[in-house]
Amino acid sequence: MTNSVVINLQQIKKIYDMGGAEEVQALRGVSLQIHKNEYVAIMGPSGSGKSTLMNIIGCLDTPTSGLYEFNAVNVSDMNDNQLAKVRNKEIGFVFQTFNLLARSNALHNVELPLIYGGVGSAERKRLAVEALTQVGLGDRKNHKPNELSGGQRQRVAVARALVNKPSILLADEPTGNLDTKTGEDIMALFEELHAKGNTIILVTHEESVAEHAHRIVRVRDGLIESDENVTKRKFSTAMA
């Protein structure tokens, strides 16, 4: 089971209707397979279709055509609520802008996916504290986002992404709003999570960030331009 396919994209197309006869082909037939415990970076300049691909992988959006199997389940034709359930159980999101709820403390932010997953409050609290401890913020659980540094906020977001024990961790420019040092810390955290067996998909346009991954998929003009395994590794920040 170690190398089982988690994500299987076959000829995925996404066409946006811009009104009238005009339409934009964001994805023009993308096929991609990601296995369990892979650490993949998806790269590409803006307008390449990288964000659209991420939204589809993250089940935030559905393809216009093509097949998307998540853990061997066809999710390409699911409705809103079914997709919400997949996101809730299987996908942990980490965003560039953290996307924490400003009025809630760290603990409640981490609890959110569990609330929508229907976990009871005692169990919820236990899991949330566990996730926060895992990212090194066990003592900050009652702080609100504006009482935390950028790096700490992103750690809360990572804890939130992990709390449901998802199949994949989907990170969209996770270091984009952080300074270099903090960014390196977060990348080290990802490395650690990967070492623990998590499947990580990193969406970025920065080479230095992508280099942390073990496989780099480059997207251009709605197609996969290259897909290569990284052999030369940077070990300087491997462990936090």
Added chain:
Amino acid sequence: MHFLRELREGLFIAFQAIRANVMRSVLTTLGIVIGITAVALMATAIEGVTRAFDKSAAAFGSRVLYVQKFSWVGDDDWWKMRNRRDMKAEYAEYLTRSATMIDAVAPDVMTVKDAHYESRSMLNAWVTGTTNVYQEASGTTILDGRFFSQEESDGGRPVCCIGANVAETLFPSIDPIGQTIKVGGYPYKVLAVFEKQGGLFGQFTSDNRVYIPIHSFEPCFGSHRDVTLNVRVANDADMEDAREELRGILRKIRHLSPGQEDDFSINQSDLLTSAFGAITGVIAGVGFFITGLSLFVGGIGIMNIMFVSVTERTREIGIRKALGAPRHSILFQFLAEAAAICLIGGLIGLVISYVLSLIVNQIIPTAMPISVVFIALIVSLITGVISGFLPAFKAAKMDPVDALRYE
């Protein structure tokens, strides 16, 4: 269980959102506050007046029929009633003899005179001439002393029984029994004081009255006055049957042929009650219409601010959706917020109307029944849910990608 968890989360978010925008929420809910205040205050006033009315109406005696020239409620032409023949005190005896469902009949005649005791005066006391059976016929209660006897009544002795207000005014510090007061210049010895009746119709009750024997009344104050016959219906008799019997006897006394209309009116306190009920019904109808209008306007205000709230929190909606919130959770979250704002408005409205009702109570009696509290809260809850629905629906069907991208 799952639903309860979402309920808690929804309410938690709602109160968080309201706390973050206290001023805005309060201003938004002002329409609801005004609406609920209006409805609660009105219901309170109507309830209070109705209770006071019922209590006051009871002072008339529920088993007493009043035979008079005029009807209490305007169901007959006034001029027609004006031209009827006068009632006569002598009917009382005949009625007592021939009716089977009647306990007692007492005639009374009335005039307004000043009463004096030493230097104290009671202006405009209602001087009532009647017979010894009056107390039994009218169902009034004596607090102290005794009503005048048949001998005193038949002989027109200068004795009187006084109402509570008269006693308080003329005898603030001493026992009135045995004292002699002057009524319209004539001396009367006080035999009894009646129990206070109070209520809305204080002046019609015994409180402001001085009762004297009718045979003493006539020589002093004149005999050509309108007579009321107080008819006490027997305990186990049906009021309607008693009324019909009374009507038949009266028609015989008045020599009315079968085709002729009654030339008298038989009044009873129920008449007042139903007339009063009709009036409060109209007031309530108009009041509820106005209230409904202000709740409607308030509801639109809530809807408007909820649209603002949804737009402001587009990103939050996106985050929640990305984390797996299904549509109904988002819908519920915003419905809960709208309902909470309205409920707060309803509570504020209730508090305000309660305080106002205490003030109004100085003028007219009020009483806030618990049902008004429940109705007000339910109405505000419903208003919140209805006006919050469209904004909440808009939030629920947002696209997560667009919502997350929203700046």
